[in-house]
Amino acid sequence: PALAILMCGQTRALSLPPVLHNVHASLARLRDDADLFLAIDRSVAGNKSAKARLSGDALANVLARLRPTNHSVVGKSAGQDLSLVRGRQLMQWHERRRGVDYAWVMRLRPDMAVTHPFPPLAAWPQPKSPTLYTDYIGSGDDGTACSATPHIRPELLANHGVCADDNWGFMSRSVANDYFAHWYWHASWFIGQYTSVRAVSLSV
Numbered sequence: 001p002a003l004a005i006l007m008c009g010q011t012r013a014l015s016l017p018p019v020l021h022n023v024h025a026s027l028a029r030l031r032d033d034a035d036l037f038l039a040i041d042r043s044v045a046g047n048k049s050a051k052a053r054l055s056g057d058a059l060a061n062v063l064a065r066l067r068p069t070n071h072s073v074v075g076k077s078a079g080q081d082l083s084l085v086r087g088r089q090l091m092q093w094h095e096r097r098r099g100v101d102y103a104w105v106m107r108l109r110p111d112m113a114v115t116h117p118f119p120p121l122a123a124w125p126q127p128k129s130p131t132l133y134t135d136y137i138g139s140g141d142d143g144t145a146c147s148a149t150p151h152i153r154p155e156l157l158a159n160h161g162v163c164a165d166d167n168w169g170f171m172s173r174s175v176a177n178d179y180f181a182h183w184y185w186h187a188s189w190f191i192g193q194y195t196s197v198r199a200v201s202l203s204v
Contacts, residue, residue, distance in 0.1 A: 003034035003121050004094075004102040004173075006087035006180065007068075010043040012111035015058040020065050022113040027066075033121040035094065035102075038063075038071035039087035040110050069094060088180035105176040107169040124170065132179065134169040 005027065013019045027036070042054040063071060070090045084107075095101050104126070125133070171179060 001033050001035045002103040003030065003106060004091045004104070004176075005030065005034050005036045005106045005108060006039065006084075006091060007036065007108045007110050008039040008083040008087040008180075009041075009109045010083075010111060011040045011054050011062075012043055014040070014110040015054055015062055019111075019113055020062060023108075024065050026114045026117045028117060029120045030106075030118050034106075035069040036066060037087055037090040037094070038066070038068045038073070038110070039083050039090060040071070041074045041083075084180045088176065091176075091180075102173050105169075105171050105173055105180075107171075107179065109167055112167060127172075130172045130174045132169060132171040132175045134171075 014023065027034070042059070059073060070093070072086045072090055074086075087107075091102065091105070104121070104124075169179060
């Protein structure tokens with residue numbers, strides 16, 4: 001497979017039958033060209049209490065339905081950054097095992113559903129230069145924090161970088177080395193281009 005799909009974050013609603021069915025169906029046309037990696041925890045939908053945990057049976061159902069190439073499950077997430085790093089490690093271990101890197105990487109969250117199935121990999125834009133397709137949010141009015149902005153002022157992009165939206169991303173393998181090291185993209189790490197996921201969805 002040329003594509004690695006990394007699903008990283010708190011499990012939340014993933015184990016609910018409608019969500020699990022949605023995720024499975026949305027990825028169906030990609031799975032012939034993709035390996036799926038899960039870096040999740042045992043949190044459950046609508047409850048952030050430490051007492052609420054994904055049961056063993058529910059986890060087994062998730063794994064049986066999605067058939068990941070590999071997975072990492074922790075009791076409680078230590079933060080989104082570490083979930084991304086765990087996902088990257090799973091991908092890298094498999095790359096070393098098979099002796100070749102993936103060409104493309106998709107990032108997904110466990111707690112989201114989509115309105116349309118993803119198209120086959122051959123239908124996606126595949127530029128030769130390092131590229132990240134994602135929605136993005138700005139770095140705040142003063143450039144010090146992530147917050148939604150109508151647009152990113154050039155001076156903020158130059159001085160403070162941007163925060164990539166944490167819902168979805170499709171990127172060149174080389175870009176994934178930085179993306180899955182941290183969710184905040186400083187300008188000094190910037191390579192490739194940003195474009196709206198909405199535009200990508202329309203183009204494919």
